[in-house]
Every structure is written in structure tokens, then in C-alpha cells.
Amino acid sequence: MRTIVFCTAGILTILFLSTCSGSDKGDSGDTDTDADTDTDSDADTDTDSDADTDTDSDADTDTDTDTDTDTDSDADTDTDTDTDSDADTDTDTDTDSDTDTGSTAPEHEFFDDFAYTGVDAAFSAGDWDARSGTGGPGATGCNWSADNVTFIADPDNGANTIMVLRAQTDGTGAGSVHSQVTTSTRFFEGTYAARVRFTDTPESGTDGDGIVETFYSITPWTMAELETYSEIDFEYLANGGWGGDGPTMFETTWETAEPVLNTHDSQGASLEGWRVLVFTVSGGEVRYHVDGVQVVTHGGVYYPESPMSINFNLWFIAEGFAPVGAVRTWRQDVDWVYHAAGEVLTTAQVEARIAVLRAQDAERIDTMAQ
Ligand SMILES: [Ca+2]
Numbered sequence: 001m002r003t004i005v006f007c008t009a010g011i012l013t014i015l016f017l018s019t020c021s022g023s024d025k026g027d028s029g030d031t032d033t034d035a036d037t038d039t040d041s042d043a044d045t046d047t048d049s050d051a052d053t054d055t056d057s058d059a060d061t062d063t064d065t066d067t068d069t070d071t072d073s074d075a076d077t078d079t080d081t082d083t084d085s086d087a088d089t090d091t092d093t094d095t096d097s098d099t100d101t102g103s104t105a106p107e108h109e110f111f112d113d114f115a116y117t118g119v120d121a122a123f124s125a126g127d128w129d130a131r132s133g134t135g136g137p138g139a140t141g142c143n144w145s146a147d148n149v150t151f152i153a154d155p156d157n158g159a160n161t162i163m164v165l166r167a168q169t170d171g172t173g174a175g176s177v178h179s180q181v182t183t184s185t186r187f188f189e190g191t192y193a194a195r196v197r198f199t200d201t202p203e204s205g206t207d208g209d210g211i212v213e214t215f216y217s218i219t220p221w222t223m224a225e226l227e228t229y230s231e232i233d234f235e236y237l238a239n240g241g242w243g244g245d246g247p248t249m250f251e252t253t254w255e256t257a258e259p260v261l262n263t264h265d266s267q268g269a270s271l272e273g274w275r276v277l278v279f280t281v282s283g284g285e286v287r288y289h290v291d292g293v294q295v296v297t298h299g300g301v302y303y304p305e306s307p308m309s310i311n312f313n314l315w316f317i318a319e320g321f322a323p324v325g326a327v328r329t330w331r332q333d334v335d336w337v338y339h340a341a342g343e344v345l346t347t348a349q350v351e352a353r354i355a356v357l358r359a360q361d362a363e364r365i366d367t368m369a370q
């Protein structure tokens with residue numbers, strides 16, 4: 001990735017001339033080695049995995065005297081002359097007000113703790129639809145059923161409810177039943193977050209099928225061929241697939257779906273268990289974070305252009321079926337989902353905000369424009 005940076009009135013503007021699919025894989029390190037004078041004590045989980053793969057020969061005048069690569073969006077007044085491609089607006093003198101976000105509501109936000117009792121009128125009123133019928137993704141003939149979406153008491157917290165997605169297969173398309181929940185199309189730039197529980201083995205039946213466990217945003221499929229098509233995916237393949245061998249998380253950002261034009265990265269490692277997934281859409285960059293660690297940044301032509309829905313689904317990849325036989329059932333749990341429109345929040349800030357909302361007994365907040 002070649003990066004050119006302009007510095008204008010203290011605001012960094014980044015222009016990606018080209019983005020190579022997969023080129024960010026393994027990029028986990030800023031090369032800043034300057035002495036950090038940051039006195040933050042917050043749970044600043046910034047790992048600055050920004051696309052510091054700058055190999056250009058431009059005058060990369062990284063002359064900052066700090067290593068604070070904090071991507072906080074707090075109201076810092078940076079004097080940092082760091083020309084890193086991260087949208088660093090941090091100041092080293094701040095004592096960090098990260099947790100303030102918890103009590104200061106973003107002007108437009110969406111939170112759902114999934115405190116429903118079923119796929120019912122309340123679920124619909126919450127702007128959710130559970131898919132039923134046939135169609136892709138998945139093998140020809142595969143099915144989707146709202147019956148595969150249920151709600152249970154959180155075994156770790158009786159006051160909490162979690163949404164359970166299930167999918168069953170006998171190793172055939174027609175014998176596969178997937179699950180998917182979708183909001184309306186009204187989310188664009190800002191922060192998307194969800195707490196999900198991934199599984200590496202089926203709830204029942206034999207292990208081995210290629211399963212996709214997800215959290216994503218997408219424009220309507222009718223836009224698949226349009227440049228304004230937009231899609232941002234976290235897709236966890238617990239049994240591998242798509243070239244991944246073993247458990248693999250894929251992050252994929254789409255320009256168009258037809259033809260397939262996307263950029264993606266992946267990390268081969270188990271993410272079984274509860275995870276907080278965050279992706280931010282701002283300033284020409286989509287940044288993916290897992291448990292507060294930024295794993296990849298995508299931009300360029302892949303940056304979304306239009307509002308999307310928020311989705312979770314669980315489905316089997318056609319080329320990944322284990323042998324035909326007895327039914328096996330897979331499961332993905334979702335605790336909550338959150339979106340802050342137009343604001344880039346860290347994972348810690350999202351969690352702080354949700355703690356405040358829960359303290360207010362808010363099971364659901366929707367101040368988004370409708
Ligand atoms: Ca919940």
C-alpha cells in the first residue's frame with residue numbers, strides 16, 4: 001500500500017493511491033520508537049495497527065516525539081506532528097476522557113441488548129427482521145428460518161438476555177437451514193460494535209462442516225452492481241475455508257458484489273468464545289477491531305458510499321460440507337449491538353457507553369435518523 005499524507009492546518013489527510021488485497025495481513029506494528037510521554041491510564045487498547053506499511057519515498061516526516069498513537073476520538077487538541085496514516089488527533093498531555101463517552105450520548109446512536117422473548121412484534125418494532133425462505137449465500141437449495149433465532153437468559157448474568165442464532169445441516173444444500181437477522185438500511189459512517197460468542201464445534205452432531213459466523217453491514221442486494229454498493233464483513237470460519245486452514249477470521253470490505261470486487265484480510269486463529277467486534281467507518285478508512293485490537297484497515301475504492309443495514313448470520317459454505325449424514329447444529333450467540341453515527345469510538349468507549357445505558361435500564365436505544 002502506498003500512502004501519501006498531506007498535513008493541512010494540523011489535520012491529516014490521507015490518500016491511498018492503491019490498495020492490494022490482503023496486503024495488510026500481518027501489519028501489526030507502527031514503527032514509531034519515540035519516547036512516549038503519554039500519561040493515560042485508561043484502558044487504551046490502541047494497538048495502532050494502522051497501515052504503516054508505508055514504503056513510499058515521499059518525505060515521511062514522522063518527527064513526533066511521542067509514541068502516542070492513540071486513536072481516541074476524544075476532544076484532544078493534538079500538537080503531534082506525526083504523519084502516520086492513522087487519524088491521530090491525540091494529545092499527549094491529556095489525562096484521557098475516554099470513559100466520558102459513556103455518559104455523553106452520541107447525537108445519533110443505536111443500541112440493542114436483545115432483550116426479546118422471540119421473533120415477535122417487539123423484535124420487529126426494534127427494527128429487526130429474521131430471514132425465512134431460500135437463497136444465498138450457501139449451497140443451492142439452502143433455507144433460512146426465523147425459527148432458528150431465539151432468546152435466552154445469559155448463563156453468566158441472569159439479568160441479561162442473549163440472542164441465539166442456529167444453523168443445521170445434513171451435508172446437503174436442501175438439508176441446510178441457516179439464520180439471519182437484519183435491520184433496516186440506515187447506518188453509514190461511524191462506529192459499529194457487537195459482542196458475540198463464536199463456537200468452534202457444533203452444539204450437536206459431528207464437527208467438520210464449513211460454517212460462517214458473522215457480524216456485518218450491507219446495502220440492499222439490488223445495489224450489487226452499483227459503485228454505491230457497500231458491505232463490511234466480519235466472518236469467522238470456525239472450520240476454515242476460503243483458503244483458510246482451521247479457524248480463520250476474515251475481514252472483507254466491498255466495492256461491488258457483482259462483479260466481486262473487495263479487499264480482504266484474515267487471521268488464522270481460534271476466536272472461540274465471547275468477542276467484542278468493532279468496525280469504524282470514517283475519513284475514507286474502515287478499521288476492524290477484535291477485542292479492542294485493531295486488526296486491519298481498508299480504504300480506497302472499497303470505502304462504503306451509502307447507508308447499510310446491520311446484520312448477523314450463520315450459514316454453511318457450499319464447498320465446505322462434511323459428509324452427508326445425521327444433522328449437526330451450530331450456534332452463534334449475540335449479546336448486544338451498538339452503532340454511533342458519525343463518531344469513531346474505541347472499543348473501550350463503546351463498552352463504557354453500554355455500561356451507562358445498562359445502568360439506565362435501557363434495553364434498546366434508537367436515536368438514529370429514521
Ligand atoms: Ca444482551
Ligand SMILES: [Ca+2]
Nearest residue numbers: 200201207239
Ligand atoms: Ca471445529
Ligand SMILES: [Ca+2]
Nearest residue numbers: 227228229255
Ligand atoms: Ca462501493
Ligand SMILES: [Ca+2]
Nearest residue numbers: 255301302303
Ligand atoms: Ca467506491
